[in-house]
Structures are given as C-alpha cells and as structure tokens.
Amino acid sequence: MSELSGKVQTVLGLVDPDQLGRTMTHEHLTMTFACCYFPPPQGDEAVAENPFQMQHMHWLRQNPYSCHENLLLQQEVPAVRDELLAYRKAGGGTIVENTTTGIDRDLPTLKQLSKDTGVHVIAGAGYYVDCTHTEATKRMSVEKLTDIIVSEVLHRADGTDIRCGVIGEIGTGWPITESERKVLRATAHAQTQLGCPVIIHPGRNPAAPAEVLRILQEAGGDISKTVMSHLDRTIFDDGELLEFAKLGSYLEYDLFGTEMLDYPYNLEVDMPSDSQRVKTLAFLVKEGYGDKVLVAHDIHTKNRLTKYGGHGYSHILKNIVPKMLMRGISQHQVDKILIDNPKHWLTFK
Numbered sequence: 176m177s178e179l180s181g182k183v184q185t186v187l188g189l190v191d192p193d194q195l196g197r198t199m200t201h202e203h204l205t206m207t208f209a210c211c212y213f214p215p216p217q218g219d220e221a222v223a224e225n226p227f228q229m230q231h232m233h234w235l236r237q238n239p240y241s242c243h244e245n246l247l248l249q250q251e252v253p254a255v256r257d258e259l260l261a262y263r264k265a266g267g268g269t270i271v272e273n274t275t276t277g278i279d280r281d282l283p284t285l286k287q288l289s290k291d292t293g294v295h296v297i298a299g300a301g302y303y304v305d306c307t308h309t310e311a312t313k314r315m316s317v318e319k320l321t322d323i324i325v326s327e328v329l330h331r332a333d334g335t336d337i338r339c340g341v342i343g344e345i346g347t348g349w350p351i352t353e354s355e356r357k358v359l360r361a362t363a364h365a366q367t368q369l370g371c372p373v374i375i376h377p378g379r380n381p382a383a384p385a386e387v388l389r390i391l392q393e394a395g396g397d398i399s400k401t402v403m404s405h406l407d408r409t410i411f412d413d414g415e416l417l418e419f420a421k422l423g424s425y426l427e428y429d430l431f432g433t434e435m436l437d438y439p440y441n442l443e444v445d446m447p448s449d450s451q452r453v454k455t456l457a458f459l460v461k462e463g464y465g466d467k468v469l470v471a472h473d474i475h476t477k478n479r480l481t482k483y484g485g486h487g488y489s490h491i492l493k494n495i496v497p498k499m500l501m502r503g504i505s506q507h508q509v510d511k512i513l514i515d516n517p518k519h520w521l522t523f524k
C-alpha cells in the first residue's frame with residue numbers, strides 16, 4: 176500500500192480526508208486563459224481595451240473572453256488571497272485548483288495562498304487542451320506522458336517540491352485530437368498506478384463526455400473516480416443526462432455564477448442560469464445520483480472576482496446553498512455534494 180492510500184494530497188502535503196470540509200472541486204486561483212481569447216463583437220473594440228470600469232461590467236459578463244486583460248487571472252494574487260479568507264469565513268475548507276500544463280500552473284503561489292489563508296488547496300497534474308500542447312508534448316509517447324503525470328503526483332511538479340493531488344483538468348476539445356487522446360490514455364495509465372482522482376474538461380458537444388469516458392475506460396481508467404466537468408454547458412437534455420450518468424463518473428456543475436446570453440465558443444449553447452443549474456441538481460438527486468454530484472464556480476477570468484463586482488469563490492456557499500434548500504434539496508444532500516462526494520473522490524485508493 177502506498178503512503179498516499181487513504182489520504183488526500185494538498186500542496187502542503189498529505190491530509191486526512193475528514194479535514195477537507197466544504198470543497199469546491201473545480202476552481203482556478205492563478206492561471207492564464209489567453210489561449211481562448213475570442214475577438215469582441217464588431218464596434219466593441221474600444222470597450223474591450225479598457226473594460227474594468229463600472230459602466231462596462233455588464234459587457235464584461237457577456238463577453239468575458241474578448242478582453243485580453245480579463246484572461247490574466249495570475250495578476251490578481253492579492254485579491255484571490257482576500258477571496259480565500261472570505262471563503263473560509265463563509266464555511267469553505269478546500270479548493271481543487273484545476274490549472275494544468277498549458278495555462279500557467281503556478282504551484283509556489285498555490286502553496287503560499289494555502290499557507291496564508293488556511294484553505295486546503297489541491298493542485299492538478301497533466302495537460303490542458305490541444306492548442307496549449309507544445310510541439311514537444313505532441314511528440315511524446317503515451318508512456319512518456321504517463322511517466323510525467325505520475326511524477327507530478329508522486330514526486331514533484333514544475334521543478335518545485337510540490338506534488339499534485341489530482342490529475343486534471345485534462346483538456347479535450349471536440350472532436351478530440353490525437354494529442355488529447357494520448358494524454359487521456361496516459362491519464363488512465365497513471366490513475367491505474369496511483370489510484371488517484373481524475374478530472375476532465377470535455378469538448379463542447381453533448382457526445383464529448385461519453386467519448387472521453389470510453390477512451391479512459393478502454394485504457395484501464397477508473398470511471399468511478401473520475402469527474403466530468405462543465406456539464407452545465409455540455410449536456411442539456413434530461414434523457415441524455417441520465418444516459419451519461421449511468422456511465423458512473425462524478426457529474427460536475429461548475430459554472431455557477433456564469434450567466435451569459437451568447438456562449439462564444441458554441442453559439443448553439445444556451446448557458447443555463449444558476450436557477451436552472453439548481454433545478455438540474457435537484458433532478459439528479461431525485462433520480463438517485465446524489466452521491467455523484469459536485470459543484471464549483473470554475474473562476475478563470477478576472478471579472479468573476481468580487482474585486483471587480485463578480486460573484487467570487489463564496490457564491491455557492493452564500494447564495495446557491497440557500498436556493499438548493501428552497502428547491503427541496505435536503506441539508507443532508509447538500510452536505511453530500513459539498514463535503515462527502517468531494518472527500519470520496521479526492522481520497523487515494
């Protein structure tokens with residue numbers, strides 16, 4: 176049995192799973208999203224250049240990816256530190272920080288933030304989507320990728336003495352590219368060796384989540400210890416959602432706080448409101464999937480920080496939990512979603 180077995184690995188070391196408390200399973204504390212810049216609507220170029228003014232906040236909420244500066248969350252460490260202190264005060268205990276290679280993972284900063292605030296932070300191993308893979312990454316064999324991912328969890332990552340506690344978010348697009356397929360196979364092989372949690376960013380197509388699980392399963396991955404992220408912008412039909420849920424992964428609704436009319440990466444998508452997200456959680460609980468649901472905000476742009484009038488990392492604890500209770504999700508079930516399910520997922524086998 177490895178020293179990781181039965182434990183959770185944070186950036187400050189191993190902890191007992193019961194220490195985690197309320198956990199957001201998909202956040203970013205420092206990263207760049209420059210890879211996913213989307214040009215502003217015609218005529219809005221001037222706003223995009225200088226958007227951090229009161230009168231532009233609505234524009235920024237509707238067009239978060241159309242302003243270069245908004246994509247540089249790594250410039251906001253002091254604000255994020257304040258947010259984490261507020262998160263603790265609101266009853267939060269742990270954050271899974273999903274920044275992987277390709278979007279500027281910064282482990283020393285994560286370690287310092289955890290030390291400064293007392294929030295447990297769990298870092299992610301592996302690679303984001305294809306457009307962030309370097310030529311060297313694209314040339315690697317599955318075996319080489321597996322060795323790197325295993326080493327980021329078992330030994331250290333990015334030349335630091337810090338170890339990752341989950342694999343992911345592993346980025347995939349739609350269709351899934353050859354390089355992303357290799358990373359998925361490496362993820363499954365590493366998970367087999369380590370017995371560790373895995374978390375996936377699927378492409379923006381309803382078929383994408385199941386296809387990712389198929390690739391992982393074929394490579395020996397443990398689907399019951401895998402989280403499918405971003406379901407709120409990926410699967411919309413209740414029947415399709417139940418079909419997907421049957422495959423056995425965790426079901427993550429992690430865009431709480433994001434309300435926008437036109438989702439630029441796929442205009443077919445109608446981004447749900449927070450009320451609609453809560454309704455879907457209640458549906459999944461009623462259908463017997465209460466042990467599989469996870470929630471988060473996936474903060475990855477500046478405008479979502481409270482400093483800029485955003486909802487911040489405490490939005491779920493402060494605003495969504497009361498709404499869940501109001502819509503008939505029991506306190507016991509809320510505790511499962513916030514405490515028990517993350518704990519079981521994050522504990523090494």
Ligand SMILES: CC(=O)NCCS(=O)(=O)O
Binds near residue numbers: 408440
């Ligand atoms: C950082 C990240 O991957 N966020 C997801 C954004 S998306 O629009 O839901 O794909």
